[in-house]
Amino acid sequence: MSTPCSRVVHLTIDDIVHDNDQVLPRLGEPASQVPAPFAELLLTWIDSRDNMNTATNRDSRWVFPGRRAGQPLHPGSLSSQLNDLGISTTAVRTAAIRQQVLEMPAPVVADALGYHHKTTTRLLNETGGTWSRYAAGDHKRSPTGWVPRGSGDS
Structure with a gap:
């Protein structure tokens, strides 16, 4: 899942767990493993970060x-630096959300990421996802007065 730049810039070097061959940034729980090529770049970056030479x-x-x-x-x-490298943060974020709405209902994705339900539903429709009949809300309780069929009350 794509993480907004506003969260990424708040990572500290303590949030990057280097465990044997795995590099796990803590953007949430549990920490997520990053692929090998990116992991190596991340560790190299940490060792030679910009803006470290001032008192x-x-x-x-x-x-x-x-x-x-x-x-x-x-x-x-x-975001500007990533765009200069040819990495569009908007396109990456949209692609990540589109992948999420293919894997779970759009209202669930909207609630989890803080997006409006209409946005994730639009992205679902654009991707051709199959969650179009999912009803948002609390699915743990039945509506008042609802009686399941075959309960002997016929």
Whole structure:
């Protein structure tokens, strides 16, 4: 799943777990493993982070330290740098959400990610997903007055 730049810039080096051959950033619980090529790049980045050569940032724990003392990189700056590399954060995020609505109901994805239900339903329709008849809401309880068939009350 794609994570917004606003969350990524708040990662500290303590949030990157290096366990044997696995690199696991803690963006949620449990931490998610990143693929080998990206894992190596991430570890190399941590060892040679930008904005570390000033007196105010020498001990910064941010994975993406900002120019201001004690502050992470601004999310817009990270997004801009990714766009300069040819990585569209909007396209990546949309692709990740489209994958999610193929795997689970659009209202569930909307609630989990904080999107409007209409947005995830539109993305579901664009992908040709099969969750179109899913009714959002609490499915643990029956409507008032509802009696299941075959309950002997016929």
